Amino acid sequence: MNQPAEDSAQKKVLVVDDAEAIRRLVCSTLAQFGFACVEAADGVEALEVIDRLRLDLDLVLTDLVMPRMDGKELAGRLSALQPDLRVMFMSGFSDDPPIYGRESLFIAKPFTTNILVDKVRQVLDEPWHGLPRGGATLDWR
Numbered sequence: 001m002n003q004p005a006e007d008s009a010q011k012k013v014l015v016v017d018d019a020e021a022i023r024r025l026v027c028s029t030l031a032q033f034g035f036a037c038v039e040a041a042d043g044v045e046a047l048e049v050i051d052r053l054r055l056d057l058d059l060v061l062t063d064l065v066m067p068r069m070d071g072k073e074l075a076g077r078l079s080a081l082q083p084d085l086r087v088m089f090m091s092g093f094s095d096d097p098p099i100y101g102r103e104s105l106f107i108a109k110p111f112t113t114n115i116l117v118d119k120v121r122q123v124l125d126e127p128w129h130g131l132p133r134g135g136a137t138l139d140w141r
Contacts (some may be wrong), residue, residue, distance in 0.1 A: 011034075011035050011036065011058045011059065011124060012035070012036045012037075012038070012055060012056065012057050012058050012059075013027075013030055013035050013036070013037050013038070013057070013058065013059045013060070013061055013120065014037075014038045014039075014040060014046060014049065014050065014055070014057050014059070014060045014061070015027050015030070015037055015038070015039050015040070015061050015062075016039075016040045016041075016042065016043065016045075016046045016060060016061065016062040016063060016066070016071065016074065017041070017062070017063040017066070017090070018041050018042055018063065018066040018067060019063075020041070022063075022109070023039045023040075023041070024039070026061065026116065027039055029113050029116055029117070030116070030117070030120065033117050035120070038053070038055065038057075041066075042066040042067055042068045042069055042070075043062070043066060043068065043069025043070060043071065043073055043074030043077070044068045044069045046060065046062070046069075046074055047069075047074070047077065047078075057085060058086065058124060059085075059086045059087070059088060059120065059123060059124060060074070060075075060078060060085060060086070060087045060088070061088045061089075061090060061120065062074055062075065062087065062088070062089060062090070063089075063090055063091060064089055064090070064091040064093070065091060065093050071089055071091075074087075075087045075089070075131055076131075079130060079131040083130045083131075084128065084130070086123055086124065086128050087105070087131060088105050088106070088107065088119065088120065088123045089105055089106045089107070090106070090107045090108070090109055090111075091106075091108065091109060092108070092109035092110070104119070104122055104123060104126060105123060107119045
């Protein structure tokens with residue numbers, strides 16, 4: 001099983017999902033591996049949390065399907081505001097990963113602890129080239 005990485009404690013992750021149980025489970029799991037987590041129920045709340053807390057985030061892990069503002073629109077807005085902020089997507093409704101087939105940015109629900117932690121570390125460790133241009137109109141396959 002995965003072990004907490006020494007540098008995980010320095011990594012801050014915003015978990016965005018309208019399902020409270022999923023948000024809490026993801027944050028609890030990541031916290032066990034040394035990540036600091038903050039939660040938001042949708043894209044609107046995520047932007048409010050980022051603005052209010054002035055967080056220096058390393059990653060936003062967002063669900064794709066949410067009320068008020070979905071993960072796609074959130075990613076577009078974040079990309080425009082903070083192009084260096086890494087964004088990773090999760091969904092239980094999509095078989096095709098978003099972002100032009102960049103599977104490393106997508107995790108399908110349900111997922112195991114190992115898959116979640118490995119994907120988060122992968123996205124944080126890979127060179128970040130930002131999301132594709134297009135803001136809120138990203139091409140989702």
